[in-house]
Amino acid sequence: QVQLVQSGSELKKPGASVKVSCKASGYTFTSYAMNWVRQAPGQGLEWMGWINTNTGNPTYAQGFTGRFVFSLDTSVSTAYLQISSLKAEDTAVYYCAREGGYFQHWGQGTLVTVSS
Amino acid sequence: EIVMMQSPATLSVSPGERATLSCRASQSVSSNLAWYQQKPGQAPRLLIYGASTRATGIPARFSGSGSGTEFTLTISSLQSEDFAVYYCQQYNNWPSFGPGTKVDIK
Numbered sequence: 001q002v003q004l005v006q007s008g009s010e011l012k013k014p015g016a017s018v019k020v021s022c023k024a025s026g027y028t029f030t031s032y033a034m035n036w037v038r039q040a041p042g043q044g045l046e047w048m049g050w051i052n053t054n055t056g057n058p059t060y061a062q063g064f065t066g067r068f069v070f071s072l073d074t075s076v077s078t079a080y081l082q083i084s085s086l087k088a089e090d091t092a093v094y095y096c097a098r099e100g101g102y103f104q105h106w107g108q109g110t111l112v113t114v115s116s
Numbered sequence: 117e118i119v120m121m122q123s124p125a126t127l128s129v130s131p132g133e134r135a136t137l138s139c140r141a142s143q144s145v146s147s148n149l150a151w152y153q154q155k156p157g158q159a160p161r162l163l164i165y166g167a168s169t170r171a172t173g174i175p176a177r178f179s180g181s182g183s184g185t186e187f188t189l190t191i192s193s194l195q196s197e198d199f200a201v202y203y204c205q206q207y208n209n210w211p212s213f214g215p216g217t218k219v220d221i222k
Contacts, residue, residue, distance in 0.1 A: 035211070045152075045160065045203055045213040061210060062117065095159055101207035102150035104171065106159035 002026040004096050004107035011113045017084040020110045022096030029077035030054050033099035036070065036081050039109075040092045050099060051079060086114045118142055118206050120214035128222040129194050137217045139187040139204035148208035151180055151189045154216075155200045163202075164189065194219070 007021040022034065036048040049060040051070040058070040069082045079096055091114050097103035119142040129135045139149065147167040152160035162171040164180035167187060177192040191198055199221055204214040 044215045045154075045205075047211040047213065100165070101148060101211075102162060102165040102205065103152075103160070104162050104165075106161075109159055 002098065002105045004098065004105055006094075006096060006107040006110045009111040009113070011115065012086050013116055014086055014088060014114055016086050016114075017082060018086060018112055020081045020083075020094050020096075020112065022079045022081075022107050024077045024079070024098070027098075029074060034070075034072075034079040035097045035099055035103060037095045037097055037103075037106075038092045039095065040089075043092075048081075048094075053079070083112070086112075088114050090114050118145060118209050118212050120204055120206055120212050122202075122204060122214035122217050124217060125215070126218045126220060128220055130222045131196060132193050133222075135191040135194055135198075135219055137189040137191075137202055137219070139182075139189070139214050141185045141187075141206055144184045145206040145208035147183045148206055149180075149182070149187050150205045150207065151178075152203045152205065153198075153200045154203065160203065191219075 003025045005023045010018050012018050030053045033050045035050040038046045038048050048064045051058045056072050067084050071080045093109040093111050095109045096107040098105040121140045123138045149167045151164040154160045163174050163178050168180045179190045181188050201216045201218045203216045
């Protein structure tokens, strides 16, 4: 069965960087794009963008350019989200979600807390 | 950018009653509309895609309708496990979500 398993919670100081992983199993990793979705505390879902798992080409939604980087390691079927120069407002749960246009499969989410 | 709107923000319903949730798009998304359920501390769960097709394992009490800019999710008889937040999402263009409707116990 399809599984997306994300790395654990992170506590970071403002200005630091964080890298969240999303390990896929149960399907051919390069057959489906991977998306990232953010959910701030008590807020709704916000699509951050996606990465083509064949070419490694990322596409970022408005508001997620510059400090956000999507990457892959296809040898271990894993997608990554790196956020640099962290700010307090980056505190959120970050989900990976497998492409279908709609999102059939989701990771369990990774809580990133930015606090001094 | 396609903006999605949902109403009401909160819907108070008694168990066994029918719940009707609305979603509106700022421009036509054809039938490229999905619905998700999210419970506290959990990832969203896909309920409906293509505006009206139930995802695998979703009970028949969940149904979706609509096309273009107006969509509806109906839960025919609310069960205790259905109290949650529901989001619509369009995928006709770059994906975007509505702000959600919280269904709570009346």
